[in-house]
Amino acid sequence: MVSPAIALAFLPFIVTLLIRYRHYLVLLYRAVLVAWLRDRLTGISREQRAFQYLLTHAIPGDPHHILQTFDQWCYHCEHLSCVGPDKGRIVERVLLERAPLWVLELGTYCGYGTVLLAQGLPPGARLYTIEGDPRHAAVAEKVIRLAGFSEQTVSTGRKPSSAPETGEEMGGVQVELIVGPSEEVIPHLREKHGLMKANFVFMDHWKRCYLRDLQLLESHQLLAEGATILADNVLFPGAPHFLQYAKTCGKYHCKVHRASLEYFHAIPDGIAELRYTGTR
Template sequence: MVSPAIALAFLPFIVTLLIRYRHYLVLLYRAVLVAWLRDRLTGTSREQRAFQYVLAHAIPGDPHHILQTFDQWCYHCEHLSCVGPDKGRIVERVLLERAPLRVLELGTYCGYGTVLLAQGLPPGARLYTIEGDPRHAAVAEKVIRLAGFSEETVSTQQGGGWARCLPAPVTESDAAQVELIVGPSEEVIPCLREKHGLMNANLVFMDHWKRSYLRDLRLLESHQLLAEGATILADNVLFPGAPHFLQYAKTCGKYHCKVHRASLEYFRAIPDGIAELRYTGTH
């Protein structure tokens, strides 16, 4: 048994920790506890609930309004790990500067980042987006369609594969083409050239498992899927963080690296950032 005197002695320390890390506790509550409870009460996932909200409130065929509606949901209803509006502006600025024609996204999730990328691409560009969770991919497919982008889905399985191409909705001829590939990134990346026709990417956006960033970057290098001067954007490199990825990018001699500091999506008090790498191809 802990004596009352010892407990009281630790009380100021505990209160200080609660005050200092209160924003992280709120994040834990909203992102984990609330989602877990509502999943069980409603029988649907928060990703499906978010899509139903977007479907009810967003303007079909208007990518900007669809992203705004996602943001409203995340600010006022439940938390989703999308890139969000603040860091999204960093992505939009890089797209405007680079005007890439071949873009690879790792981590489609609900399709927020996919819509953000697709709406900022120049005419004739093609976006390949990879999602490892079929449930998330099913939501993303609907979001991409709702935003008005031509889309086809290719599903892959370990030890073989099967594909189903979905008929694309009617869109403007100069709109970006989006291909959603369902499967683990470490299995899909080696097949991008032969199975999906991606010779190399001008821009790569990483927003999947942070522990996979370094592995997948090396896979892109080894399969020569990075064009000369390619840009790699990696989200959440400060929180929850990708330290090994950042260390490699800064020390391997193949990249010019900088980190755009921002806040965590939908939590302005939690610091985060996007890493921007420029591939030089040198060793």
């Protein structure tokens, strides 16, 4: 048994920790505990609940309003690990500067990042987005269509059908949603999906996979010279090995855009921007 005197001695330390890390505790509560409880009470996932909210409140065919409605859900209802509006503006700015035509997204999740990318691409651009979880991909497919973009869904190991003819009213940007683990999809992007070289890559999947997948893109020569790679959440939850490699391998110019975690302004985060200079 711990004596009351010893317990009281640790009380200031515990209170200090609670105050210092209160924002992380709120994140844990909203992102894990609340979601777990509501999943069991409703029988559907929070991603599906978010899509139901979009159907009720968002304007179909309006990508900007789709994203705004997503943000309202995440601020006021439940937390989703989307890039969010603050870091989203960084992505939009870099897209505007680069105007890429061949874009690869790793980690579709609910489709927030996909819609964000697609609305900022020039006419005729092609966006390939990879999602490993079929349940998330099913939600993302509906979100992409709701936003008004041309879209086709392809499972790993199956060649895509001919490009759909819809989506011209959104500037002709076509989105291909590929369902499968990124480490299995990336080696076959050229022969199965027609991606010769990407000139823009957005990473927002498992952080531990960032370095592995970047090296896969290199080894399969899928990065165009001068390609831009944006990687979200490199400070929280963090991708230290990815950052270390990007800064020291000699293949990239690397900088980190400081920001805050999506929907939690008090938690520091950042997006890494890499410019591919080619092999040494």
